[in-house]
Amino acid sequence: MRFVAATMVFALHVMVEGIFASGASHPMLFKMLALGGGAGVGFFFVLSGFVLTWSARPDDTPRRFWRRRFFKIYPNHVLTFLAAVLVITLLVGNAVGLADTVRNLFLLQAFFPQARTITGVNPVAWSLSCEAFFYLCFPFLLGLVRRIRPERLWMWAVGVVAVIFLVPLASGLLPAQQPYPILGVTEWETWFIYHFPPVRMLDFVFGILLAQMVLTGRRIPLGYTGSVLLSVVVYALTPLIPPTYAFVAALCVPLGLVIANGAVADRDGRRTGLSGRVWVWLGEVSFAFYMWHRLILITGHDLLGAGEAWPTPVALAISALLFAVTLLVSWLTFRLFEGPVMRRFGTAGGARRARPGGGQVGAPV
Template sequence: MRFVAAAMVFVFHVAMQQFFADQGAQQTLLSVFTQAGWTGVGFFFVLSGFVLTWSDRPGRPARRFWRRRFFKIYPNHLVTLVVAFVLLTWAAGVHVDGGHALLNLLLVQSWFPQLEIRASLNGVAWSLSCEMLFYLAFPLLIRPIRAIRPDRLWAWAAGVAVVIFLVPAVSSLLPREPFLPMGTNSSYDFWFIYQFPPVRMLDFVFGMILARIVMTRRRLPLDLGGSVALAVAAYALAPLFPWVYTLTAVMVVPLGLVIAAGAAAARPHPPTSLAGRVAVRLGEISFALYLWHQLVLTYGRQWLGGSQGLSTPVALGVVVLLFALTLALSWMLFTLVERPIMRRFAGPRRDRLAISEQPAAVPAGTAVGAGAGADPARADEGSTPDAPS
């Protein structure tokens, strides 16, 4: 599911970058995939709250949680930030504002309404500003959410969803100008509804509550197939809503139900199509794919002569080539940076020593969970109370 969401964001940026000279093909791409960007990011925010709650263990020190989150996020961000800086200054000859670069380095760029700050360097890293707030707040949020009585969880989830629908009304009080470069919509609306970390934390909290709903075995309104059908229908109908509601509100409940139903369907065994070796590895590299893809698309388009648009067959071939390149870079970042750093630094020293003393192979059929012998690099990444990691 994570890979599908990351691929949706990839295609969204393909549409935004005008690869196609044929305006009919370009407009078709925009009409079909503009919603994909908002949907993919929203999925990740809800999923983040769900997975962290699902894999949380009472009594775990907050500092251990924060250390794991830091080493999960920051090394990948630092690598792609440095690459973005080099490409901007060397390949594009652009002067990089030192203040903007510092805010990006510290992952606080999304707190600022100025578009030139939020989109600086590797523009997609704005979402990590939101994730950093989620992670800092999680040890404080999990206690009251754990205290909600199971029979009241759906009421709380509905309440959070209602607040998300009310956010555009609040944003209407902000200035109407400047407009976004891509249209006549207010830049302040886009920032407040879509990129402002405290507002996007509502998606995260919604995911946390949904995790408790599944963990306490409350009844879900739809199974996985029904939830996916609802999400597809909401995606198709999103253009009928005012633009400010398409950014988060329209899709948040359908996406949350897909995640909840997917987790419930994994008991006792996950669906084969979503849990095969290739599917799992694609999910593992999805974070790296998200960080790489806009850089690859932007500079790949320039270097391959697509600045004025390409014929439709050539444009399709270039997009496939750039997607393959993004996958290769993502695999390298995951294999050479993310996974080794998580194994080396993310867990307590005693856990790392235990891992180093384990046999090289585990007998087939052995379930490895989040307890003794589990890989500390994965214990917070989706291991569940009743399913193998």
């Protein structure tokens, strides 16, 4: 599941990078890819809340939890941060200001509304700024959710979704600005709806509630196939939805149901098409893939022809090549860096404990 979401983000950034000469002439395709990339990030946020709840240890402490999360995401962040600094200074020649560099290094960038701050250095690291905030709050959020009576979990989930749908209305109170072309949202609206960690934590909390439902035996509607079909239908309709709702709110429930029903199927030993050995491997390298892909797209475009755009067949071949390079670098990162760091520092004594549910759903996010 995670690798599919990461691939959607990759596809968006291929278009943003301007590799396709025909890209500028297809605003609807760009919008669909932008919404698909946004859905991929939203999927990560809901999945993160779900997985952390699904795999929570009865004897865990906040300190142990924060230690595992720190060594899961921060070493990869520092590694790609340093690579990004080299790419920006040596290849692109577009230096990022000191303040924005420091904010990026310490994962504070998503708390600031300026796009140059949010996407400074390694542009995709803004989502880690959100995740770090989620992790800080998770032990307390989990304690609160566990106090909810099982029969009331759906009521709370509906309440969280209602607040998610109220966020675009609240964004209308922000300072007036010129909307971005094609997307139809302003810089401040994009920040508040899509980047701001306290707002995006609503997706994370929705994932926590869904996991608690599965763990307490609540029925999840539609089933896996039905929830996937619903997600596809809603995604196809997103160009018709007001943009402030299309980025996050529209797909939050369908994707959440996919995650929850996928976990139920995994628990019950039913096939979903995403549980084979290859998919498990892709899930393991998906975090590194996400962290590296934008930098490799920027570097590859610069080396193959800075500022150039190619006809569709050539652009497809270049995209496939850069995808393969990203996958290779991600595997090497996971094998030689991410995995060893987690084994050495992520758990007490370097030992991993088994997680309930098994399979990819229970793997670290």
